[in-house]
Amino acid sequence: MGLPTVQICSMKQVAVTVGSPRIVAGRSVLHPTGDPSLNADEERSLRRRIVEDALRALTSTGDGHAA
Amino acid sequence: MASSRGLFFSLTPKSRIRMGHRLAAMGRSLDGSDRDARMESIKPVGPLRPLRVVHYLNQFFGQLGGEDAAGAPPQIKAGPVGPGRPLASRLGGDFEIVATAICGDNTVADDPEAAISRLLELIRPYSPDMLIAGPSFTAGRYGQGCGELCVAVSRELGIPVLTAMNEENSAVAQFRDRVLILRTGPSAAHMTAALDGVAALAKRLASGDQRLIDRPADAGCFPRGLKRTVVHSHNGARRTVDMILDKIAGRPFKTEVSVPTFERVAPAHIGGPIREAIVALVTDGGLIAKGNPERMPNGFTDRMTEVSIAGHDRLDGDFVEVHHGGYDTQIVNADANRLAPIDVLRDLEREGGIGKLHETIFSTAGLGMSLSNARRLGLEIGRRLKDGGVQAVVLTST
Numbered sequence: 001m002g003l004p005t006v007q008i009c010s011m012k013q014v015a016v017t018v019g020s021p022r023i024v025a026g027r028s029v030l031h032p033t034g035d036p037s038l039n040a041d042e043e044r045s046l047r048r049r050i051v052e053d054a055l056r057a058l059t060s061t062g063d064g065h066a067a
Numbered sequence: 068m069a070s071s072r073g074l075f076f077s078l079t080p081k082s083r084i085r086m087g088h089r090l091a092a093m094g095r096s097l098d099g100s101d102r103d104a105r106m107e108s109i110k111p112v113g114p115l116r117p118l119r120v121v122h123y124l125n126q127f128f129g130q131l132g133g134e135d136a137a138g139a140p141p142q143i144k145a146g147p148v149g150p151g152r153p154l155a156s157r158l159g160g161d162f163e164i165v166a167t168a169i170c171g172d173n174t175v176a177d178d179p180e181a182a183i184s185r186l187l188e189l190i191r192p193y194s195p196d197m198l199i200a201g202p203s204f205t206a207g208r209y210g211q212g213c214g215e216l217c218v219a220v221s222r223e224l225g226i227p228v229l230t231a232m233n234e235e236n237s238a239v240a241q242f243r244d245r246v247l248i249l250r251t252g253p254s255a256a257h258m259t260a261a262l263d264g265v266a267a268l269a270k271r272l273a274s275g276d277q278r279l280i281d282r283p284a285d286a287g288c289f290p291r292g293l294k295r296t297v298v299h300s301h302n303g304a305r306r307t308v309d310m311i312l313d314k315i316a317g318r319p320f321k322t323e324v325s326v327p328t329f330e331r332v333a334p335a336h337i338g339g340p341i342r343e344a345i346v347a348l349v350t351d352g353g354l355i356a357k358g359n360p361e362r363m364p365n366g367f368t369d370r371m372t373e374v375s376i377a378g379h380d381r382l383d384g385d386f387v388e389v390h391h392g393g394y395d396t397q398i399v400n401a402d403a404n405r406l407a408p409i410d411v412l413r414d415l416e417r418e419g420g421i422g423k424l425h426e427t428i429f430s431t432a433g434l435g436m437s438l439s440n441a442r443r444l445g446l447e448i449g450r451r452l453k454d455g456g457v458q459a460v461v462l463t464s465t
Contacts, residue, residue: 002449003457004337005349009464021334031398032352032463034405044411047404051411051461055341055421058459061334 006057008032008050022057024050117163118273121190122151123200123216125209128255129169137208139171141182143189150258154199157266161273166193168216175212182212183219195226199269202231202251202261203238207446210238217246227272231265234289237446240439243289247272247279250287337459347425347457349448351433352399352406352465353391357384365392366434371444377426381410393434394465407463425457433464 006022009015010029026032033047126136128149147155147164155164168186175182190198198220200213210232217228231249232239239248249268251261264287271279271286284290299306306323313320337344355363356374363372374387382403389396389403399406407428416424429448433441452460 002332002335003452003460004335005460005462007462007464011464015464018329019331021332026463029394029465031405032465033408033411034398034402036398036401036405043405047408047411048414051408051415052420054461055346055415058337058344058346058461059341061336 004058006054008054022054022060024054024057026050117161118196119165119194120158120162120197120199120269121193121195122147122154122164122167123186123198123213124149124151124167124169125203125206125212126169126171127209129167131169131171137171137173139169140174141168141170141185141189143168143186143193150202150262153259154262154266157262158269159266162197162269165195166190170212172206172208172212175215176208179211179215183215186216187219187223190220191224195220195224197226197269197273198224198228199265200228200230202249202258202265203236204251204254204257204261205233205235207237210236211241214238214242214246214248218242221246229265229268229272231261231268237443239289240442244292244439247283247291248289250289339458341421341459342419343422344458345423345425345456346412346421346459346461347427347429347452347455348407348409348412348461348463349429349452350407350463350465351431351436352394352463353389353396353432353434354382354387354403354407354428354430355390357386357388359388359390363390364432365390366432366436368432368436369440369444371429371431371448373427373429375427376409376424379409380413382407391432391434391465393432399465406465408461412461422458425452425455427455 004022005020006024007015007020008024008026009020009032010026012023012025015023027035027046027050033050035043035046038046126139127133129139130149131139144167145165146167148167148169151164151167155162158164168190170182170186198217200217201209203209203213210230213230213232217230220226221228229247229249230242231251233251233253235253242248247268249261249264251257251264268279268286268288276286279286279288280293281295301309310320310322353363353365354374355361355372361370361372363370376382379386384400384403387403389399389406404410407430409424409428412421412424415421429452431444436444
């Protein structure tokens with residue numbers, strides 16, 4: 001039995017095709033958990049939101065996608 | 068054939084001449100007197116001496132002990148050991164298990180090159196005609212040992228090799244393209260059926276059955292994914308157009324190229340609340356220790372690295388950088404938390420949102436990674452995280 005895993009990525013279709021069980025949208029291919037166009041506080045908040053979405057997804061059964 | 072002699076005597080002279088010409092064209096005589104000589108020539112000729120087989124077992128089936136003996140060194144004993152005995156009786160008198168090579172699972176998994184090299188040294192003096200490894204069922208390290216030894220023996224001794232394992236064995240994906248692997252049930256409870264299969268396969272292999280190379284799946288083995296060149300009467304352009312016309316007309320057609328299917332893995336479930344979980348961060352975005360001391364490639368690789376974050380509250384350019392040939396890494400090199408969100412995970416750890424953040428990040432550069440390497444690295448990372456007590460994984464992909 002493996003480890004429950006959540007994938008933060010931008011190329012969602014690739015993840016779906018391969019069968020990744022929990023997929024959370026990253027901000028961009030170039031910066032999955034960040035955004036250089038935001039100021040430091042805004043970026044930290046964005047990162048926090050994405051990570052919290054990912055941790056929430058970890059508690060799911062593994063067949064849903066969070067936006 | 069007595070009837071052909073009777074037929075001869077009932078023919079008119081003209082028919083006899085015609086029949087004679089037809090039979091002569093087939094290399095046959097008119098009166099059937101050639102029959103006895105032909106029957107003699109198709110009697111099968113047995114081998115001049117029994118085929119010498121070396122059998123490979125791990126420490127458990129080799130009767131050295133259980134997990135406590137997993138560090139056992141490579142060794143060899145004359146004759147069959149353990150399951151080698153019922154295997155020998157199924158193989159019969161045309162085969163002889165002249166020796167059994169045994170090695171501890173950890174010995175071969177920790178340093179396969181050294182273990183296999185030593186096993187080859189021990190095996191050579193027995194001058195085997197064939198190597199049989201396992202069956203290893205779902206035991207991953209044992210399966211790996213079987214696979215590695217089969218590859219090395221095939222290459223160094225040039226003799227046929229075969230092994231047997233269950234489809235859940237991680238070694239199947241690793242070796243099926245290079246080694247003939249018989250499918251078995253999942254555990255030693257299925258040993259009897261597995262040995263029946265191994266003996267039957269060994270006999271076919273010894274007879275040089277070409278179908279084992281062409282269509283291993285028909286012989287109960289894992290498909291090898293080998294390609295053979297065949298000559299077609301029509302070129303590819305013509306065949307493609309025929310296929311399209313069939314498809315449009317709703318007629319059945321057979322594709323020549325199948326799209327790879329990916330194995331469906333049932334998602335693992337987290338055993339308790341996330342606030343108590345030990346969480347690890349893994350990335351395929353090419354995170355490395357600053358200065359790239361391990362010389363990690365920036366793509367097309369079969370390697371991964373473990374970056375320590377012990378004592379760090381966030382990633383910064385003092386100790387990490389990003390090395391990946393598949394995307395512009397400028398933005399994540401300016402702040403690597405944009406790739407691996409360690410700063411936020413540390414906040415959550417402090418606040419009790421997660422139980423603990425694992426002290427290392429497993430990382431590779433995913434650019435152009437082959438499916439088999441991805442599978443192998445994924446299994447390896449999973450195993451090492453599990454051994455480290457990790458309970459959940461956040462994977463970031465670029």
